[in-house]
Amino acid sequence: MSKTMTDMEYLKEILESQNLADDSAELKRLMEQRKDVERILRDAFPDCSPTIRYGGSKAKGTLIKEAYDLDLACYFPHDDETAGSSLEDIYNNVAKALEKEYSVLRKRSALRLRDKDEVDFRIDVVPGRFTDDKKQDCYLHQEAGDKKWLKTNLDVHITHVRDSERLDAIRLLKLWKTRKALGVKQFAFELLIIKLLEGSRKSLPDQLKHVWTELRDRDEPVPVEDPANPAGNDLADLLNTQVWSELSSVAADTLLTLDANGWEAVFGKVPTDSGKTASLLAAAASVSVRTKPWCG
């Protein structure tokens, strides 16, 4: 961070460095994978034409380079049972279809795709079933928790986040969460950020400080509601006391770091991709103790 750069300018540069252009290698790879996933699903369920569409950070505008992934909703018509009669059947049958070509990690409602060497393709497939012909609300199976299903609405989620006017704060806090390897689910974290910043007219640096201060100072988790189903979906488990405690202690540390050493101590040097290979080679050339990897 140069001496003439303001906090706002620095944070904007960090945000800029986390952009993924549509023609970036990373997104191109994701798009190719998406085609494959869609082909597998359409081949596996040829008679019920599932609706396959983007959800997650790509649709919401919260994508960052260090934690980019693709949520692919795969929703089946409400009156079709060829993919499974129950939500759990649908979840399992979609998983089985994907397992023919991927290693599938079964998450709460999503299926994470990896290759046989455990490389993460950064794609979550979310199977579900529309509640009716309007194809808006949807039921999802839940692997964890007391309730085995939930009702949700992708468009409501996307709109809630995308139109929150907090995208910069969300993206920077997502970067913070990623780098600190915090366990909080991104879905709940985004809702929490929006709630904590409700009505705020603070600058971006102050928004971040405000969120960390709230996380640090509140003893109990702040309850958040699923905008797609406020009364029906209990998100308390996603922000339980354990998750909150972790967020709280790391936020406290971050505020101390910020006070003592400024923003660059929190988000580091602005990452650069230009001339990356040459810079890596230069970094290697300047190493004093050269070591070679081995595998036992």
Added chain:
Amino acid sequence: MRNSQEAISADLRELERTIRERYPDLRLVIENGRPAFRGSFPIVHDSHELDRFLVDISFPEGIKRLPIIREIGGRIPRTTARHTFVGGGICTEVPELTLLREDYSLLSYLGGPVRNYFIGQSLVEQGKPWPFGEWDHGKEGLLQAYGDVLGVTGELVIRRYLDYLGHKKVKGHWLCPCGSGNQIRQCHLAIVRRLQEVVPPRIARQALERLNKYS
């Protein structure tokens, strides 16, 4: 006198302070009573951040011993070709070579072999070779690495040298590890003496044990 629990906590606190000063995103987590550092490991060169890898650093043999480091971002294939174990453990180098360095500490390990390893992974992703080469896998790699340190070749010779270096004293009438059949005092005693200054008996025995796992 402080009890051992307090002593461990004080050591850990000191380690945490040291690590966070250099790597602010690596945070201490205690799970099931066991400490680990977890977070993003940056590659910085000339004040430029070139890349980052998400890691988990655990200490199955205690915080003063070599840790196990796993890449947890799902970025590096879990294959021997990319020098990772199933589960994500990274193989930075032959462990005994790390331990031979006088200034071994977690900080020096992270700034040396670990940083080199991730620079290598980042380059390999871009189709470049490992910047300093790589040892073969398994026993062959161990023999290459130990042979490199000892300045000898051949499994039997390397084993004999390690065996001798594993003793506190080497007697002059012993047969030379080079295999000449001469007494060591009439053959490679000077080299063995020099190696004794470089390779402590504990590390020589550890190296031999590691080789024996492949027998």
